[in-house]
Amino acid sequence: MYMYELLVDYFQIPEIAHDYIPLFLRSEEIAAIEKMGRALYCPEKLRDLLSDITGDPMGLVSEAYSRSVFNKAEDGDDACFQAAVFYDRLAYFAQYEPELWKSIPKERRALMDTWYVEKYASGARGRLEEALRDNSRLIENAFFFTLDETLKIIDDLDGDPYMVPCNCKSVAMNCDKPRDVCILFKKGINSQWDRGHGKPLTREEAKDIIRFANKSGLMQTSEMESAICNCDGCCCYPIRASRLIGAKGLWPKKVYDVVWDEKSCVGCGKCAKLCNFGAFRQDGLNITFDPEACWSCTICSGNCPVGAISLERI
Ligand code: SF4
Ligand code: SF4
Ligand code: SF4
Numbered sequence: 611m612y613m614y615e616l617l618v619d620y621f622q623i624p625e626i627a628h629d630y631i632p633l634f635l636r637s638e639e640i641a642a643i644e645k646m647g648r649a650l651y652c653p654e655k656l657r658d659l660l661s662d663i664t665g666d667p668m669g670l671v672s673e674a675y676s677r678s679v680f681n682k683a684e685d686g687d688d689a690c691f692q693a694a695v696f697y698d699r700l701a702y703f704a705q706y707e708p709e710l711w712k713s714i715p716k717e718r719r720a721l722m723d724t725w726y727v728e729k730y731a732s733g734a735r736g737r738l739e740e741a742l743r744d745n746s747r748l749i750e751n752a753f754f755f756t757l758d759e760t761l762k763i764i765d766d767l768d769g770d771p772y773m774v775p776c777n778c779k780s781v782a783m784n785c786d787k788p789r790d791v792c793i794l795f796k797k798g799i800n801s802q803w804d805r806g807h808g809k810p811l812t813r814e815e816a817k818d819i820i821r822f823a824n825k826s827g828l829m830q831t832s833e834m835e836s837a838i839c840n841c842d843g844c845c846c847y848p849i850r851a852s853r854l855i856g857a858k859g860l861w862p863k864k865v866y867d868v869v870w871d872e873k874s875c876v877g878c879g880k881c882a883k884l885c886n887f888g889a890f891r892q893d894g895l896n897i898t899f900d901p902e903a904c905w906s907c908t909i910c911s912g913n914c915p916v917g918a919i920s921l922e923r924i
Contacts, residue, residue: 616644622695626721633710634696634703638663638670639679643693650683652690676806678702682799689799700726701777706807708780723782731851738861751841751848752833754862756908756921757821760830760838764793764816771795771816771838772808782845791823791840827884829907831862843886849905864906866921870899874918881910881919 614631617623620643623631631640641663651659653668660667671691674680678698683690700722704711711719734749741749755763764771776792779785793816797803811819816838820830823840831839831848843849852861870890875897882892889904890897911919 614640616647620644620647620693621699622697624696624722624725626718626725627696627700630714630718633714634699635679639674639677642670642674643679646693648693650690650692653688656691677706678805682804684799697726697729701781702805704780705775705777711780712783719783726781727847727850727854730847731854734848734851734861735855738855738857742860748833748835749861750833750836751831751839751862753831753865754905754907755830755832756866757824757830757912760820760824760832761817763832763834763838764813764820767795767813769795769797771811771813772797772803773811773816773819774802774808776840776845778847779842779845782847784844785842787828787842787845788823788826788840791819791828793819793838793840794836796836824909825913827886827909829862829886829905829909843905849886858905862905862907864924866906866908866923868899868901868904868906868908868911869920869922871918871920872897872899874916876916876918878915880913880915884910884913 612618614623614628617631617635617640618628621635623634627634635643642660645659645663656671657667660670664670671680675682675691678694678701680691681694681698683692714722737749741747741752771793773790774792774794776789779787779789793811794802794808802808820838820840824830828840828842831841839846839848841849848862852858877892877895877897879892879897881890882897885904886907887903887905889900890910891900908921911921
């Protein structure tokens with residue numbers, strides 16, 4: 611019998627990751643998951659169950675929760691726990707243990723990245739269809755927002771934002787665009803905040819990160835309630851999943867048409883450098899715009915030094 615047979619089943623670890631299990635999970639976590647299976651355990655039972663693995667069972671639980679190896683089922687001191695699954699753990703691992711993630715050979719990381727985006731896309735398809743059917747529901751990263759609209763979302767927030775490393779760029783590592791740009795608001799159970807992560811931000815700090823991201827070629831997406839994402843076109847799972855399921859224009863939703871005034875353009879090439887989809891291109895002094903390639907993310911518009919790119923609300 612394969613030594614991790616039970617673990618692989620309970621933690622739903624794909625075969626491409628089997629060789630690296632001891633990097634993703636500590637030996638005590640492996641033993642705990644093998645005992646817990648997929649059942650939910652409340653603190654008293656969990657203490658008994660894990661007491662022959664460690665002298666500090668609740669310490670193990672708290673660390674495993676912080677590492678997204680366990681999930682919480684409810685809030686409070688008596689919260690019950692269940693083993694998470696590999697899909698939950700992978701993003702945390704890449705976000706918070708980047709050196710370990712980088713120690714896995716590039717080709718194997720690429721396979722796990724593809725597995726992750728395909729799994730994400732298959733789950734997102736149903737959520738998007740539901741959101742399109744029912745106007746009161748929104749999928750994550752539902753809209754592209756302009757810089758001003760994004761700053762207003764921060765001004766209108768009820769609570770305080772916090773920043774975490776972008777999980778898509780941490781897993782995919784397809785570019786070297788800024789990673790400390792993921793601004794979250796949700797602090798409830800199973801949020802990164804509740805797991806002990808995140809740098810608290812003032813609203814001004816959050817707005818500075820967004821302005822910096824916009825100038826760096828990162829696109830602002832949000833559904834307004836849980837996060838402001840500053841996304842690229844090569845790592846971002848929502849954008850890549852949207853491509854996979856053919857949802858360009860619907861997710862993140864296109865709100866503006868982009869209009870290029872070729873006569874005003876001075877050929878600086880800034881739009882071509884910023885665009886994540888190659889819609890603006892520069893060939894020597896020649897600039898071209900392909901509206902079919904444009905996702906209407908809007909970042910080129912505010913960054914054009916002569917205002918040659920305008921937005922028309924749809
Ligand atoms: S959705 Fe965007 S900002 Fe959020 S984690 Fe992914 S790429 Fe990063
Ligand atoms: S940023 Fe503006 S001026 Fe510069 S190439 Fe693009 S459209 Fe032209
Ligand atoms: S051309 Fe379209 S996709 Fe490219 S930066 Fe401008 S709005 Fe975004």
